[in-house]
Amino acid sequence: MNRLHRFFALLALWTLLAPVGMLVSLSIGSGWSYPRLLPDRIDLLPWRVFFASRDGIVTALLHSTMMSLLVSASSTLLGLVAGRSLRKHASLWLRVIAYIPFGVSPMVIGTCLYDLEVHLGVAGRMMGVLMAQFIFAFGFSTVLFCELWNTRTDRLESLVIELGGSRWSIWRHAIWPYAHRLILVSLLQTALYSWLDYGLISVLGGGNVPSITLTLYSYIREGSVNQAAQSGLVLMLPPVVGFAVSMSLLRPRHDGEKTN
Amino acid sequence: MVWSVVYSICYSFGILGFLSEGPTLKHWISAIGNGEIASTTILSVGISLQVTLVSTAAAIGLVLLAPRGIESRTMMTMVSVLLGMPVAIHAFVVYQIFSGGGLVSRALHSVGLVGSPDEMPAMVNDGWSIGICIALTASSFPIVYLYFSQLWATLRLDKHCRLAECIGATRWQGKLRVALPMLLRKGRPMIAMSFLSNLGSFEIPLLLGRQSPQMFSVLTYRRSGLYDLARRPEAFAIATVYFGMCLIVLIVYLRWREHDE
Amino acid sequence: MSVPLPTSAPMDFVTPEVPRSVLQLRKIAHQFGSKIVLRNVSLDVFSGETLVILGDSGCGKTTLLNISAGRMEPTSGEVLIDQKSLASQSVRERRIIYLDQESLLFDHLNVFENVAFSLRLAHRPRDEVNRRVGEILRSVELEDHAQHSSWQLSGGQRQRTAFARAILANPKVLLLDEPFCSLDGRSRASMQELYIKLRADFQMTSVFVTHDVKEALRVGSRFAMMRDGMLKTYPSRQAFMEDESTGVSDEIRFWRETSE
Numbered sequence: 001m002n003r004l005h006r007f008f009a010l011l012a013l014w015t016l017l018a019p020v021g022m023l024v025s026l027s028i029g030s031g032w033s034y035p036r037l038l039p040d041r042i043d044l045l046p047w048r049v050f051f052a053s054r055d056g057i058v059t060a061l062l063h064s065t066m067m068s069l070l071v072s073a074s075s076t077l078l079g080l081v082a083g084r085s086l087r088k089h090a091s092l093w094l095r096v097i098a099y100i101p102f103g104v105s106p107m108v109i110g111t112c113l114y115d116l117e118v119h120l121g122v123a124g125r126m127m128g129v130l131m132a133q134f135i136f137a138f139g140f141s142t143v144l145f146c147e148l149w150n151t152r153t154d155r156l157e158s159l160v161i162e163l164g165g166s167r168w169s170i171w172r173h174a175i176w177p178y179a180h181r182l183i184l185v186s187l188l189q190t191a192l193y194s195w196l197d198y199g200l201i202s203v204l205g206g207g208n209v210p211s212i213t214l215t216l217y218s219y220i221r222e223g224s225v226n227q228a229a230q231s232g233l234v235l236m237l238p239p240v241v242g243f244a245v246s247m248s249l250l251r252p253r254h255d256g257e258k259t260n
Numbered sequence: 261m262v263w264s265v266v267y268s269i270c271y272s273f274g275i276l277g278f279l280s281e282g283p284t285l286k287h288w289i290s291a292i293g294n295g296e297i298a299s300t301t302i303l304s305v306g307i308s309l310q311v312t313l314v315s316t317a318a319a320i321g322l323v324l325l326a327p328r329g330i331e332s333r334t335m336m337t338m339v340s341v342l343l344g345m346p347v348a349i350h351a352f353v354v355y356q357i358f359s360g361g362g363l364v365s366r367a368l369h370s371v372g373l374v375g376s377p378d379e380m381p382a383m384v385n386d387g388w389s390i391g392i393c394i395a396l397t398a399s400s401f402p403i404v405y406l407y408f409s410q411l412w413a414t415l416r417l418d419k420h421c422r423l424a425e426c427i428g429a430t431r432w433q434g435k436l437r438v439a440l441p442m443l444l445r446k447g448r449p450m451i452a453m454s455f456l457s458n459l460g461s462f463e464i465p466l467l468l469g470r471q472s473p474q475m476f477s478v479l480t481y482r483r484s485g486l487y488d489l490a491r492r493p494e495a496f497a498i499a500t501v502y503f504g505m506c507l508i509v510l511i512v513y514l515r516w517r518e519h520d521e
Numbered sequence: 522m523s524v525p526l527p528t529s530a531p532m533d534f535v536t537p538e539v540p541r542s543v544l545q546l547r548k549i550a551h552q553f554g555s556k557i558v559l560r561n562v563s564l565d566v567f568s569g570e571t572l573v574i575l576g577d578s579g580c581g582k583t584t585l586l587n588i589s590a591g592r593m594e595p596t597s598g599e600v601l602i603d604q605k606s607l608a609s610q611s612v613r614e615r616r617i618i619y620l621d622q623e624s625l626l627f628d629h630l631n632v633f634e635n636v637a638f639s640l641r642l643a644h645r646p647r648d649e650v651n652r653r654v655g656e657i658l659r660s661v662e663l664e665d666h667a668q669h670s671s672w673q674l675s676g677g678q679r680q681r682t683a684f685a686r687a688i689l690a691n692p693k694v695l696l697l698d699e700p701f702c703s704l705d706g707r708s709r710a711s712m713q714e715l716y717i718k719l720r721a722d723f724q725m726t727s728v729f730v731t732h733d734v735k736e737a738l739r740v741g742s743r744f745a746m747m748r749d750g751m752l753k754t755y756p757s758r759q760a761f762m763e764d765e766s767t768g769v770s771d772e773i774r775f776w777r778e779t780s781e
Contacts, residue, residue, distance in 0.1 A: 019353040019398075020341060022363060026356065034361050034377060035369040092518075096510050100261045103453055103513075104506045105460025107477040108499045111484045112264035115277075135261065196346045199462050203481065213348065220352055220467065232349045239344030247340055247406070416625075422592075423625055425612035427690035428639040437642075441629040 026229035039226070050230045057231070060210040064195055067126070067211070071133045072191035076183060079141025079190075086142055087149040098146070101139025106132075107199035114203055124206035132200045137190035144186050148179055181249045188242045195238055265503050271496035279489050287493035296494070297501055299473035305505075307389055307465075307475065308458040311396040316451050318397075319405035320443055323412055324435045330409040342402040347395070351467040354395040358383035384468050391468040392475075396458055407450045408443055415442055446520060452513040456506060476502040540567035543726050544589060544617075544694045549598035551584055558584045559595070560750040566694060566728055571720060573729045573741030574752070575767060581750045582730045586696045589728065590619045602693060618690060621698040624683040626671035632682050633658070633667040639690035657685045660722065661715060677708040681715065688723050695727040701736070713739050734772045738762075 026032065029039020030046055051057065086098055101109075113132055114123060122128035156174035165173065198213040205211070212235050219228035270276040274284040291297050322329065329335045357363045360377035362384075368374040384391035412418075417439045424434035444451075462477035469478060476498060483495030544566040551559040558581045566572050576582045587593040589600060591607045600607040602615055626635050633654055634641070640650045658664045661681040671679065680700065687695060701709045717740060719725065731737050737744065744761035745754040755761040762769045 019357070020345075022356060023349070023353060035366045037363070037366050037370065092511070092514060095514050096507065097261055099510050099514065100506070103456035103460070103510060104261075104503070105462055105477040107462040108460065108480050108502055109261065109264045111480050111495060112268045112271075112499060114484070115267065115271075116263065139261070192344075198346075198348060199477070213346070216346075216348055216352075220348070225356065228352055232346070232352060235346050236341075236344055236349060239346065240341050241344075243343040244337070244340040247336060247343075415628075419625055420627060422612060423618075424627075424638070426616070426618045426692070427686065428613060428616075428642045430613060431611075433642060438627055438629075442627070445629050 023229050023232055026225055027233050029226055032225055046226055047230060050227060056210065057212075057215060057234075060212045060215045061234070063126070063210045064212045067130060067133065068191040068194040070130060071137045071194040072187045075134055075137035075141045075190045076186040079138055079186060080145050080179070080183065082138070082142040083145025083147075084149050086146045098139060098142050101136040102143060105199070106136055106197065107203065109135075110200045110203035117204055123204060124208045126205075126209050128204045129201050129209050132204050133194045133197055136200070137193050140193065141186040141190055144182060144189075145179075148175075148182055153178060185246050185249055188246050192239050192242050196235070265500075268496045268499045268503060272493050272500050274493060277493060277496075279492075288497050290491075291494040291497040296473070296479065297498060300476055300479050300498060301501060301505075303389070303473045304459055304475045304502075307392055307396065308455050308461075311393055311400060311458045312451060312455040314393075315397050315401040315404050315454065316447075318401055319408050320440065320447075322405060323408045323443070324439060327409075327412050327418065327439075330406070339402045339406060342398070343406070345399070347399050347461070347463045348467070350395040350399045351391075351464045354391050354398070354468060355384050358391055358394070385470050387470065389465075389469065392465050395464045395468060396461055399464070400454055400458060404450065404454055408447055411443055411447055411450075412439070415446060417442060449513050449516045449520070452509050452516065456509045456513075459505065459509075460502070540569065542566065543568050543603060544728070545601040545604075546585075546589065547599045547601065549585070549588055549595045549600070551581075551588060551593070551596045558750050559588070562598070562750075562752045564745070564752060564754065566726060567743075568726050569724050570742045571725075571727045571729050571740055572743045572745060572754075573731060573737040574745045574747055575731060575734065575737045576747030577732060580747045582732075582747050583698055585747070585752070586619065586698050586728065586730055589694075590617050590696050591615060592619070616691070616693045617696060618687045618692040618694075619696045619698065620683055620687060620700050622680075622700055622703040624676075624679040624700075626674075626679055626682055626686075628671050630671075631667070632663060632669050632671070632674070635671065635682055636685045636689060638686060653689060654685075657689055660719065661685045675708075677704055677712060680704070680712060684715070684719065688719060688725070693726065695725055697727055697729045699731055700729075702731070702733070709736075716740055734768050738769070 025038060025042070028044060028046060029042050031040035032038075033040055082098075086094065110132055117123035117128040117131070120128075122131065153174060157170050160170050160174045196213065197211075198217060201209055201211050201214060202217075205214075207214075212231065216228060216231040216235055219231055267276065272287055274280055274282060274287060330339070355362065359365070360380045360382070362380075364383075365374055365377055365380040368380070369376075374380050383394075420438050420442065421431070421434040424438045425431060429437065459475075460477055461475065462481070465475040465478050466481075469475065473479075474482065480495050480499045480502070483498060484492055542565040544564075546562055546564040549559055549562040550557070562585060564572075574582055574585070584593065588595045591600065591612065594608075602610065602617065607615060627638065630638070636657060637650050637654045640653065645653075654667075655664065658667055661684060663678060663681055663685065666674065666678060671682070674682065701712045704712060713736060720727070720740075729737075729740055731740075738758075741758075743754070744758065744767075745752050746761075746764070746767050747753075748766070755764065761767055
């Protein structure tokens, strides 16, 4: 890395570390009276208080974890199959529909889904939130897996069949070697989508479905700066680890020169 | 999804809904008449365009400066942390830095430029949506950067730039006349998707925006509140306008994708 | 009946002047880990000649070209271009163009603009650009494809475009790494003819790597054989053809036996 690259890397590092550092300092502080640059008192006591006195946090963490696991497992499984159909049969309109969850605001969709869920009797319940989150996560995994199926996988499938392979052999030898990293990425990303969701859970959960994002917002709204920072860090931890894993799986691979 | 779009259209024209009186244009006339649709559209598109431009320019600039930067462990960690930061945290941090009582105000106070929080120029919940733009740019930058880094590798722009140098280009001519147009051309779909994602953002404008005008998602959320059922169809009129815009961008996106394939 | 084989070098570029050494390789050695790829290779490439390097796959031909182009650092030894160390010059100053079977074109530019790229960089007047690009496109029989995008071209047409672009950039040396090996037989023969014509018209200096004996005899003006990382250069075409290890005599014998 030359000098210029190092300069920009350091600049970016500082730009990033400043807010994260601030979040950490606020999370270990009590009070932050103007015009002090740091919290009034800094120790680990607020974290002990945070976990000890708030039963709601543990419940919210458990709910968020459970919803993430359910949404990611179901959407990845079905997305793998749907992605194949989309690639092979989709018209422009079908593709537009598949891409809606990618770009359209969950909040607006959630608002429109609310009345339907009232009719179905699932509004304000975890099932209602899970259904809506699944729709979005399913769209994501479908589009992700759509990229997997191409002429190369088609040729490999044909090759396995020509060599006498069974349906299982096709998955084992033609699909799995290309799909396994994407499956992991899809599991991670859809789990994170559910974990970080606030829009759908606040509209469709109606305040009855606890989650870590709702807890964070309640702290922000209350103006509890220190607790908001604490719950923010708790909320951030899984996504940071998840994205680091995803990125190492999808890391750009530059061409090596042909050497011989 | 389709149900949501159809429901939204029907509701806005009074065909469906709790207090439906049959097909009518009055909810649209009301939403257009009070200027909400126009101001929300202008605000949302303006913010979204600006954020998309800034984050794309920053991402492409960084990729051109250090094409293999993403391979470094430091950069990878930074991008992971930024990607993993929920949008609410972006909003929270921007608030804590740029609000009247925020870190910038405190720093300015310590050097004697600001006497109290009220003297700090408004940068959150402000008329120019500065706070929203900063937070949205910070949240959309990493994914755009990651995409263009990946694109650099996929298009083998290292090779193209080297080839350009071999036939007489300087290092920057190679980057600006070969890599940049290729990145922009192949990256058009991502830019469109980034615009769309910013257009529908909710948490950041909810925490950092003003009461009026509001971005699409926030206004839809507020208008759909069940405490004022009479104005609920207006929420769906706004949602319908939003869906229309999304549809146009998605079609453009898919056309570009198909063309590139 | 005897099969006509190319037995004499095309003489159209031979000049009475003493040839000048453009590219010099001095005691080049290279190894990947413990595997030795090049052993003490020294070589001069003279102005206006086509030095053909023949050798089996994996013998180190491409590594030698990569080192000659400055794409790889040799483990030891030195490369000189116009008597100056390659390492001390920027890629732009070296003016060495490397062409392989892939024929990399700039996708955002049409055929005309791809070919005109170096002239545009040099801010040549529009009339001159139009004239020179027009001429070279006629030479490579692509005048009807000037406005086509790169993806609309066949493999042979892409190769011609890359050639035309390289020639207009006026390189000191053209390095060709099995450039026609992905083309079908007819296109390959036509590209070889085109190459001979362009070499004569533009006084090109090139190193041409191939594993095809017939191609080597057709395009080469001087010959070298690479085996196990060592390079043997031949003083004359006759000496090259008479050396049993080059495979030329096998080729001649095969065609004689087949045609009898």
